Every structure is written in C-alpha cells, then in structure tokens.
Amino acid sequence: MVIRCVVAGVDGSRASLKALDWAADEAVRRGVPLRLVHACPWERYERDVDDEGDPISIRAETRVLVAGALDRATRRRPEAVVSTEVLPEGAETALLGLAHDAPLLVVGSRGHGGFPGLLLGSVSLRVAARATYPVVVVPDVPLPDRPRGRVVLGVGDEAGAAVGFAVEEAGLRRAELHLVRGRHPDSHAAGAADAVPAGGSGGSAGAAGGLLIGAAGRDLPPGVTVHRHEATRRAAHALLEAGAEADLVVVGSVHRSGRTGLHLGPVSHALLHHAPCPVAVVPAD
Template sequence: MDGPLIVGVDGSDSSLRALDWAVDEAQRRKAALRVVHASRREWYEGHQPSFDVDRRSVEQYAEHITAQAAERARLRAPRATITTQVVPQDPAAALIEASREASVLVVGSRGRGTFAGLLLGSVSLPVAAHAETPVIVVRGNDKNVDGGFGQITLGVGPPERAAAVAEFALREADLRGCAVLALRAWRCPAHELPDYPNTDFEAHVVHTENELTEGLRDARKTHPTVTVHATAQEGRARDALVESSALSDLLVVGARRRSSALGLQLGPVGHAALHHSACPVAVVPHT
C-alpha cells in the first residue's frame, strides 16, 4: 500500500518515542507522515463524567499535542511531508479506522493513562490486534529502538501464511541495509517427556528447514541482496523470538486475519512478542 505512515500520539513519553521512530521510518520509506491524536478520552480521563466539560479546551489541548508533535517531527526531518489530524473518538477505534488508508501504523507501547502494572498499553494492544495494516509497537531498549544491532528478527510461520510477513521483514531490511534472522521453531515430545518413544530428531529439523525455505522463497526473490540467516530452532517460538529480540532492531511476527468482526488474532506468539520484546515489534496481517 502506498498510503501515509500514520503515528498515534497522546503527549506521553512513549508516544513521542514512537513519533521519533515513525519519522525515521517514513524517511526510509519516502512516505508522507500523518500524526494522529484521538481526543475523546481527554474529556473524561481524570474527571467524573459531567455535562460541564469544556470541550473547546479539550479541542485546544488536542491541537496543542499534535502541533508540538508535528514540530518535533519537522525538526527531526525538515524535508518530510507531515500532516496532523485530531479525531474526536476513542484512541484505539480511531487508529484502527485510520489503518484502512495507512501503509504502516506506528504506536507507542504505553499511553498516558496506562496502569503502572500493565506491560502493554490499553490502546496499543487492540490496535495491534485489529488494524488492517502492519502495526509497529515501539518498545524496548534504547539501542534496539535506535537501530544499533543491524538485525531484524522474523518469526516464520507455516509456509501458507508466511509470504506477507516475510516480505515485510525483508523489505524493511532492504531499506535499512541490515540482515534478517529468520526463525522457525520446532518441538519434539521426546525432549519433554522422558518416557516418550525415541523420535527421529533429524526429521524434525529437515521438515522445519524445508518450511523455512518455502516460507522465505518469494521474499528472497524480491529482495535478493538481503542477507538472511534461516534457523530451525528447537523450543517454543515465543521464547526463541523474545530471546532474539535482545539483539535486534525490529521483531516481525504475523497475525491471522479473519473475516469476522474480531479482526486479527494475535495468538500466544504475538502476545508474547508485544509484551516482552526488547525491541520494536511489527505485527503483520496474513490470511
């Protein structure tokens, strides 16, 4: 999709971090950047519901947030095409709706109203689960967020669902000039149950390596200069991906798109990545 890169801001440190990341990403993609702030939550957050809420003050505050964010973005990328949008809607709903015309949607990991005990914000999780375009949740350590490792980790699913996710990861690596570590995990019951009959471990490895080859085939053809290290690793996929994220600039995982109103289904791997990754996480829809 050739639409703008859209980033959600709410004035929090997390959203400003996401904004900086989104500006750099828009520059890499040569894409326009749209800064979106949804203001409905501001009418009630920290207040008892009341008909006396000064909505004009709320609107001015929202405009102030987007104006400051746009100025920050322009200072970071003076030649970038940057627009702003204030939406009088619930933040998650507004960003999910905006995803219909975005090439990529970027959000922070936690907003201003997030409870201290939560690992992921109440906006970023539903947006990652239901958006109609790839969503990048900017989280993790400074070196990872700043792109200090020169590596993208890709979680490779079954071959029939891997193409779109692999294409996203390899395109991102192409734009950055970095390598991709493509992981597909396998598990053998014999390693977990001592009394389980002897199993041909080599067959598990060969089967997984074949799935890796098939899942990466199209993306490798499209991006032949990207270095890809394809690895079949024994264990749980979520554990392998979270561990690899510590030395990565981006973790890319897939999410199933269903035709029902439930939207994307993140699954245990997606949830683990979003809650525990040490680097930004891209959730890419697949069929």
C-alpha cells in the same frame, strides 16, 4: 504490500514519543508521508465551542500536544513530509478507521489520556489484533542510537504477508534477515545457524532463501543476507532472544475470535508485552 503512509499515534506519553521518533525514521526510509494522529473523543463535543482565552480546555491541550509532536518530528527528520490530524473518536476506533489509507501504523506500548484504555493490553493489543494493515508497537525501553543491522522474522504457519514485509524492511535498512522458527523443547536439537547471500543457493540455507523469494513474490533486495535459525525453544522465547540484537521483529497474525472478541496468538501477545525492540504485526493476506 503497498504502504502509502506511516501513521504515528500520539497521545503525549513517553512511549508515544518513542513511537513517533521511530515512525519519522520509517517514513523517510520508505519515502512516504508521515501522519501524526491524535484521538480525542471529546473533540466532537467542543467543535462549536469557542475556547479562545481558555488555556485549560481540552481543545487547547490537544493543540499543544499535537504542535509538540509536529515540532519533534520535523526536528528529528526535517526532510519528512508531515501532517497532523485530530480525530473525534476513541483511540481504537480512530486508528482502525485508517485502513483505507493503506498505512503502516506505529504506536507506543503504553499511553495515557483522558479516557480509559490506553495501557498495554488495551489499545495497542486490540488494534494489532483487528487491523488489516501492519502495526508496529515500539516498547518503552531504551533503544540503541545506531541500527543493529538485523531484522528478525518469526517463521510459522501465520507468516504469510509478514514474509514480504520483513524482506522489504531488511532491504530498506540493508540489514541481515534472520528467520527464526521455534520448536517444542522435546524436539531434537538443531545445528548451527546457516546463512546465504541474496540470490544464493545451496543447502538448507539456500532453501530458506528460496522460500523467501517465492513468498515475497520478487527477488531479495541486493545485499540482504538470510540466516536461518531452528531453535530448540518455543517460538516466543526464541524470538524474544533474537530481538535483543535486532532492530525489528516481524510476525504474522490471523484474526482469532474468542469470548472477548478478536485477539492475537500467544507468540504475538508475548512479543508485544516483552520484546526488547519494536515488533511488527502483519495480518495475513
């Protein structure tokens, strides 16, 4: 999967600032530019309005917000190549319109703004459900100062491109990669988790490593160890539990249509509401 830039959706909320920090670290980790994007539908109406000397205009407030986000990003990661952009559209439309830039979008789980729809269950969920690129939602909870060295991948029918994304993230972080597959409570209990170094073989763990190599289309990065967990709990519960010790949980998604439009599956939905760490939703190829 080609990712040409990391985009942080900023709106000045506490959650979006946490997302901004995560995005700055990720941009440096990947060696790609960081774009700070603020959506302001009122901007289209103020383009030709002279707001000089009016400190309470929407445009003036936007300038302060974006400048603050830029300052925060450059202070956190001075080596990052950072740009800012104000889009004269609603948040969902603006973010989905970035698809041609091959981004990794990072948003907070909650937000605020001058128009409705910036709470969890709205913009973040709708964008994650409709995006054709990976979306990372950063929860508004305390995150550890130091990496935990673990990436969790939800293994299921929707894994698809999520496998390659999780492999890449584990390699960039030099982290363990944990494959978690949930089971119905009535299924027979699984044994202890298995592990295999990158390129290793043998037993069920070797099969898990081989699955990853094949699905990712390339060898596992050096130093990445794969762990397989067959959980007796449902997938959402198993991934939430695994996420408590992870830097990132990765799940795949397919677009489902319902009476209210596109939406996420129950596992992704549960994770985005309750995960104790950032969650990456990666659309199927």
